[in-house]
Amino acid sequence: MRSAPAAGLLPLLLGLRLLLGGGAAAQYSSDLCNWKGSGLTHESHKKDVEQVYLRCSEGSIEWMYPTGALIVNLRPNTSPASYKHLTVCIKPFKDSAGANIYLEKTGELKLLVRDGDRSPSKVYCFGYDQGGLFVEATPQQDISRKITGFQYELMNKGIASDLHTVSAPCRPCSDTEVLLAVCTSDFVIRGSIQDVTNEAEEQESIIHVGVNKLYRQKSKVFQLTGESGNWRGQIKTLLECGVKPGDGDFLFTGRMHFGEARLGCAPRFKDFQRMYKEAKDKGLNPCEIGPD
Numbered sequence: 555m556r557s558a559p560a561a562g563l564l565p566l567l568l569g570l571r572l573l574l575g576g577g578a579a580a581q582y583s584s585d586l587c588n589w590k591g592s593g594l595t596h597e598s599h600k601k602d603v604e605q606v607y608l609r610c611s612e613g614s615i616e617w618m619y620p621t622g623a624l625i626v627n628l629r630p631n632t633s634p635a636s637y638k639h640l641t642v643c644i645k646p647f648k649d650s651a652g653a654n655i656y657l658e659k660t661g662e663l664k665l666l667v668r669d670g671d672r673s674p675s676k677v678y679c680f681g682y683d684q685g686g687l688f689v690e691a692t693p694q695q696d697i698s699r700k701i702t703g704f705q706y707e708l709m710n711k712g713i714a715s716d717l718h719t720v721s722a723p724c725r726p727c728s729d730t731e732v733l734l735a736v737c738t739s740d741f742v743i744r745g746s747i748q749d750v751t752n753e754a755e756e757q758e759s760i761i762h763v764g765v766n767k768l769y770r771q772k773s774k775v776f777q778l779t780g781e782s783g784n785w786r787g788q789i790k791t792l793l794e795c796g797v798k799p800g801d802g803d804f805l806f807t808g809r810m811h812f813g814e815a816r817l818g819c820a821p822r823f824k825d826f827q828r829m830y831k832e833a834k835d836k837g838l839n840p841c842e843i844g845p846d
Contacts, residue, residue, distance in 0.1 A: 587608060588615075590617075592618045593617065593621035603622060603623045603624070604622065604625070605625050606624055607629060608629070610630065611707065614706065615689070615704055616701065616703040619700060620691035620702045622690075623688065623690040623691065624687075624689040625658070625688055626686065626687040626706075627686060628642060637682045640681070640710065641711045643677050643679040644679075644687070644706045644707075646703070646704045647705075652669060652694060653689050653702040656690065657688070658685050666678050669692045675757075675758060677811075705812050724794060726821070727821065732821050733833055733840055735819040736840075736841065739808055740773070741808055741809075741815055742805070742806070743776060744765070744769070744805055744823055745765040746801075746802065747763065747797070747804070748762045748799065749762040750797050750799055756793075758792060759797050760789075761817065763787050769843055775789075775815045787815065789806060789808060804820050804823055805820065805821055805822075805823050805826040807819045807820065808820075
């Protein structure tokens with residue numbers, strides 16, 4: 555069900571002016587992944603609509619003193635035929651304020667993030683083919699301290715569903731799921747749980763991991779610390795999963811999401827060794843990792 559457009563939105567859409575067109579000179583900084591701009595460049599705070607084009611799979615938008623509106627065009631460097639397989643996720647900055655964020659398609663608008671929504675760490679995802687992002691400044695008496703901002707990521711729909719499963723987010727993985735996770739995850743490590751920090755406000759737990767063996771990592775989440783030469787890192791998961799410190803080693807797998815390591819499958823390491831050996835003996839293991 556689509557929500558009715560807010561007052562002033564349709565005139566904004568109909569009066570769209572490209573950045574390269576006439577009007578106030580746009581003063582902003584941009585690369586292929588990130589955009590930073592200011593609403594103060596609009597003449598007399600007119601309700602201009604600016605077009606922003608980004609071509610990366612991840613990045614950020616930061617709009618200071620928002621007035622008027624932005625249309626954010628995400629155009630990843632992949633074949634347009636693959637767009638239908640993509641999911642877009644956005645994560646508003648903690649103190650983002652001054653604008654509503656809508657999903658827009660063919661002039662119809664659906665509210666995605668309401669100005670003032672302070673849901674900590676909340677991520678909003680939608681199919682790439684569901685529409686684009688339309689960011690409209692809300693009426694403000696004082697815009698001097700308003701900054702609207704968010705991070706964005708584009709990912710394969712299968713990966714997105716893994717990260718945002720709602721049916722059983724804390725369910726233990728099956729043997730097959732573990733073996734596939736070993737081959738496809740952004741990080742795979744053998745380690746132990748040193749401590750767990752629970753963040754009730756964000757409904758998340760931070761697992762402090764001591765690394766015994768690093769098989770793979772996409773980003774440098776796990777690093778050498780101190781003079782001891784030990785590898786350590788942090789992995790986030792849902793608070794409701796009830797992770798607690800304990801003895802023994804685990805095989806931690808997961809994906810990077812907005813610069814953070816998110817927990818995927820995490821069997822006890824001895825159980826992973828059994829799964830791996832059984833699959834290898836049958837010639838069914840999907841990839842080689844060397845579980846010793």
